[in-house]
Amino acid sequence: MQHLAQYVEVIQQPNSNPLLHIIKHEQLENSHDDVHLQSSSEKFYFNDGTVIQKEIEQDDLPAEVESCSECWIQYQVLQHPPTLKVSPHKVQFNSHCREQYWLKYFK
Template sequence: MNHLAQYVDAIQQMSIKQSSKIIKRESKQVVEQESDTEVLFSTELYYFVDGAVIEKNIEQDQINIQIEACLESWIQYKVIQQPDADKISPLKIEFNSHCRESHWVKYFK
């Protein structure tokens, strides 16, 4: 059984360098005005060499802050398609910040 954290780690590494585990990435972003704040909605699909497809959704306020902070955001990873060989577990995970997401990946890595 494969842990979802392995796939999330590959997705995070892709932003640093090209990952050999990911063969395709599709993304869509929308910015909406809610009250006095702009909110970014992002959906990305990642297609892996082993046949897995993982969806990543992010909802985050667009706030200009000068310091590094662990801003509140809604992040969700969901298994859309299982790989041919092993199953992925858990099938879905949600975080309320990028800090929690990073900690979870490091814990299960």
């Protein structure tokens, strides 16, 4: 069993794991001008057959504070090989700070 954090780490730092790497990347970005919202959806295809989808939604308004602004981040396992289970299947965060804390915790 592989932990989802291993894949997220490779998504953020492609050379962090010599055995795991991204072989294909698809990206779709949307902008909703009427509500000042940006969203993106990305699919990452890994050399072991796993496919991870990353979705982000956040305001495009300037932040008043330079700390960790609120946004919605989700990683979901779309596919994995029959001999390999990736767990958890899905994880969500409400800021990049929480995402980074989660990564450090499972490193």
